[in-house]
Structure formats: structure tokens, C-alpha cells
Amino acid sequence: MKRIIVTGGAGFIGSALIRELYRRDKLEACQITVLDNLSTGRGGRLDPFREAGGGKFRFVYGDTGDGQAWSKCGEAEEIYHLADIVGIERVTGHPSLTATKAVDGAKNAVRHSIYSGAKLFYASTSMIYGPGAPDTEEDRAPAFGNHPIWAYAAAKLIGEHIVRDAQRAHGLRAIIGRFFNVVGPGQDKGSGHVVPKLIDQALRGDRLTIYGTGQQRRSFIHVDDAAVAVCLLMEKLNAIPEEKRTVNITAGAPAITIQALAKIISEAAGSPARKILMKCAPGLDNTKTRQATGLRIREILGDEWRPESYPGEIIRAIVWEEKHPNLKGIIPEAGKRK
Numbered sequence: 190m191k192r193i194i195v196t197g198g199a200g201f202i203g204s205a206l207i208r209e210l211y212r213r214d215k216l217e218a219c220q221i222t223v224l225d226n227l228s229t230g231r232g233g234r235l236d237p238f239r240e241a242g243g244g245k246f247r248f249v250y251g252d253t254g255d256g257q258a259w260s261k262c263g264e265a266e267e268i269y270h271l272a273d274i275v276g277i278e279r280v281t282g283h284p285s286l287t288a289t290k291a292v293d294g295a296k297n298a299v300r301h302s303i304y305s306g307a308k309l310f311y312a313s314t315s316m317i318y319g320p321g322a323p324d325t326e327e328d329r330a331p332a333f334g335n336h337p338i339w340a341y342a343a344a345k346l347i348g349e350h351i352v353r354d355a356q357r358a359h360g361l362r363a364i365i366g367r368f369f370n371v372v373g374p375g376q377d378k379g380s381g382h383v384v385p386k387l388i389d390q391a392l393r394g395d396r397l398t399i400y401g402t403g404q405q406r407r408s409f410i411h412v413d414d415a416a417v418a419v420c421l422l423m424e425k426l427n428a429i430p431e432e433k434r435t436v437n438i439t440a441g442a443p444a445i446t447i448q449a450l451a452k453i454i455s456e457a458a459g460s461p462a463r464k465i466l467m468k469c470a471p472g473l474d475n476t477k478t479r480q481a482t483g484l485r486i487r488e489i490l491g492d493e494w495r496p497e498s499y500p501g502e503i504i505r506a507i508v509w510e511e512k513h514p515n516l517k518g519i520i521p522e523a524g525k526r527k
Contacts, residue, residue: 190218190219190220190245191214191218191219191220191266191267192219192220192222192263192264192265192266192267193210193219193220193221193222193265193266193267193268193269194221194222194223194224194262194265194267194268194269194301194307195207195210195221195222195223195224195268195269195271196223196224196225196253196268196269196270196271196272196294196298197224197225197230197253197270197271197272197273197312198221198223198224198225198230198234198235198248198271199223199225199227199230199231199232199234199235200225200229200230200234200271200272200275201234201371201373201375201376201377201412202271202312202368202371202412202415202416203223203225203230203234203269203271203272204230204234204235205373205412205413205415205416206269206271206416206419206420207221207223207235207238208416209413209416209417209419209420210420211238211241213420219245220244220245220246220247221238221245221246221247222246222247222248222249222262222263222265223235223246223247223248223249224249224251224253224258224259224262224272225248225249225250225251225272226250226251226252226253226272227250228274229274229275229279229377231377234375235248247262249261249262252290252294253270253272253290253293253294253297253298254289254290254293254294254297255297256297256300259297259300259301262301264304264305264306264307265301265305265307266305266306266307266308267307267308267309267310267423268298268301268302268305268307268308268309268310269309269310269312269419269423270294270295270298270309270310270311270312271312272294273287273290273291273294273312273341273345274286274287274290274291274341275341277338280337280338280340280341281336281337281338282337284337284338284340284341285340287340287341287344288340288341288343288344288347289344291341291344291345291347291348292344292347292348292351294348295311295347295348295351295352296351298311299351299352299355299361299363302355302361302363303355303359303361308362308363308364308423308426309352309361309362309363309364310363310364310366310419310422310423311348311349311352311363311364311365311366312366312368313345313346313348313349313365313366313367313368313435314341314342314345314367314368315367315368315369315370315437315439315479315481316338316339316341316342316345317331317333317342317343317345317346317349317367318331318332318479319331319332319333319334319339319342320332320333320334325369325437325479325480325481326437326481326482326484326485327367327433327435327436327437327485331346349365349435352365353365356431356434362426362427363426363434364422364423364426364429364434364436365434365435365436366418366419366422366436366437366438367435367436367437367438368410368415368438369408369409369410369437369438369439369479369480369481370382370384370407370408370409370410370479371409371410371411371412371415371438372384372385372409372410372411372412372503372504372507373411373412373413373507374507374510374511374514376412383407383447383450384409384450384454384504384507386398387450387451387454388454388458388507388508388511391454391455391457391458391460391508392458392460392508392511392512394460394461396463396464396465397451397454397455397463397464397465398464398465399447399448399451399464399465400447401447403446403447403448403451403464404446404447404448404477405446405447405477405478406444406445406446406447406477406478406479406480407444407445407447407450407478407479407480408439408440408441408442408443408444408445408479408480408481408500409440409442409500409503409504410438410439410440410442410496410503411440411496411497411503411506411507414440414494414496414497415438417494417496418438418486418490418494418496419438421490421493421494422436422486422489422490425489425490429489433485433489436485436486436489437481437483437485437486438486439480439481439483439486440483440496440497440498441481441482441483441484441486441487441498442480442497442498442499442500442503443480443498443499443500444478444479444480445500445501448464450500450504451464453500453501453504453505454504454508457504457505457508457509458508458512
């Protein structure tokens with residue numbers, strides 16, 4: 190039986206990843222242990238796994254910076270380290286804590302992987318490309334801004350260095366995945382992410398709040414497509430050259446403006462296209478475009494991974510599922526993902 194540890198499994202991406210892991214390996218073929226302190230994740234996301242998994246699912250309440258919590262998880266063949274402080278308000282309000290927890294969590298994830306002989310997926314972020322980053326290919330040098338939000342990106346980059354050092358010194362088998370804008374139904378509307386916030390406002394008939402000019406451009410990837418990509422990367426890890434084991438998790442979708450995003454959401458929700466522009470805090474309004482081609486991930490995964498690459502279809506599918514929570518997965522053709 191394959192033993193797997195997922196940190197941050199009660200989170201938005203973590204719970205989607207667990208669904209995909211069970212789907213691929215079937216319940217009887219793997220045991221998944223979640224390590225989470227539930228500071229930002231929701232325990233309710235884990236209920237379906239508890240009910241369906243029986244003895245094949247374990248939950249360990251604890252912090253990834255606590256070595257004893259890791260000991261309770263036991264050994265594993267695969268470790269997916271996703272846990273971190275997330276959300277603009279949380280990060281900017283506690284930049285020191287954000288950085289400390291991220292670095293300590295990365296160190297413990299690497300130690301436990303070496304101890305277990307496990308493969309490691311380390312979740313990083315597209316934010317390490319910095320503000321005003323039109324060039325976001327994997328070999329580009331990182332760059333940061335001065336706003337406290339960049340403490341998260343800087344800590345993630347330190348985590349990447351910890352992983353790479355362990356690869357050289359201890360032969361750690363690891364993939365670093367830099368997530369771009371991951372979206373999907375059930376994403377926390379209080380997280381500070383633009384898509385769940387705008388969808389929530391549209392479904393309530395409120396004005397859609399847009400910060401800055403609304404001409405900032407972003408690309409998006411559906412959380413289910415991201416989860417499939419992570420699983421495939423881990424399956425193919427041994428065949429991936431070491432110099433290419435840092436991968437942008439992106440569908441390569443064309444970037445769209447936040448103004449255009451709001452229009453799509455309004456139309457899908459059937460609400461008036463009413464918007465209000467708000468000033469950004471200094472230091473948060475200078476990332477004009479963040480988009481990646483996805484050339485490396487497509488080179489590695491080939492035809493095995495076929496994510497939705499049109500932002501309008503991604504957003505329309507999410508709005509439909511949010512409007513019909515009891516019919517999740519039964520999406521009409523007009524909003525159906527590939």
C-alpha cells in the first residue's frame with residue numbers, strides 16, 4: 190500500500206489533490222495522511238475522505254514547523270508539501286510569521302522526505318517572479334517588491350533553495366511546482382483571491398470590487414487540472430532531468446484583464462455588470478501581467494495532460510457549480526470543461 194502525506198490537505202488545492210490521488214490509486218491502494226493545523230483550511234473538506242477512506246485516511250492536527258507533528262505522520266513513499274499561510278490580509282498582517290512558518294515547514298518536509306526515502310512535491314508560487322513580471326519562464330531570476338506581501342514569495346524561494354540543496358547533498362527526489370492563479374468551486378471568498386470574491390459579489394447582486402485600473406492581466410488554471418498536473422509530475426519525476434524539476438503549474442492560458450474577468454462573471458451569474466474601482470495599497474498595483482506559456486510542463490506531460498486553456502470557460506464552469514452546489518460535476522455543455 191502506498192503511503193502518502195499531504196500537508197495543508199484541508200486547503201482548497203490540498204483537498205482537490207487528495208481527490209485526485211484517491212481517484213488515480215483507488216482507495217484500497219493508498220493511505221493518505223493529512224498534516225494540517227486548520228488555520229486557513231476547512232476540516233469539512235476532509236469529511237468525504239474520512240467517510241470513504243476508512244482506515245485508508247488519517248488526519249494529524251499539527252503545524253508543519255513542528256517536528257513532533259511530522260513524527261506522528263509516519264513514513265511515506267510520497268510527500269506533497271502544500272501547507273503555508275495564504276491570503277493577502279494574513280500575509281501582509283504577519284509577514285514575519287509567514288516567512289518563518291514557510292521556511293520551517295520546508296525544512297521539515299525535506300527532512301522527513303530524506304528520512305522516509307520519499308519523493309517530494311514542494312508547492313511554490315508564481316509570485317517569486319515579482320511585480321511587473323511579463324517573463325515568467327522557469328529559468329528567469331526571481332524579483333521581489335517592498336510590500337509585506339512579498340515576504341511570502343521570498344520565503345517560498347528560500348524553500349526552493351532548501352529543496353535543491355537536499356537534491357545535491359542527499360539525492361532527494363523532488364519536484365518544485367510554482368502555482369499560478371488556481372481557481373475552482375469552493376475557493377474561500379475571504380482568501381483575498383479575485384475570482385471567488387467577484388463570484389460571491391455577483392451571485393449576491395452586489396457591485397464587483399476591482400482594485401487599481403482593472404487592466405491588470407492574469408491567467409488562470411482550474412484546481413482540478415492543477416491537481417492532475419501535480420500527480421503526473423510526481424509519477425514522471427525520475428524521468429525528468431534535474432535541471433527541469435522546477436515547473437510552472439499553469440495551463441498556459443491567455444491572460445485576461447480583471448475588467449474582462451468581471452464581465453464574464455457578471456454574465457455567467459446573471460447579475461448586472463456593475464463595478465466599482467478601488468485604489469490599491471502602494472506596492473500591490475505594479476504587477477501588470479503575470480502569465481506563463483506552460484512550455485515546460487507541456488513538454489514533460491505531453492498529451493497526458495489536457496487542461497482547459499480558455500479563461501472564459503474556466504470561469505463560467507466555476508460560476509455554474511457555485512450556483513448549483515448540489516449538482517457539482519453535472520455541468521451543462523455551455524460551461525463544461527474538457
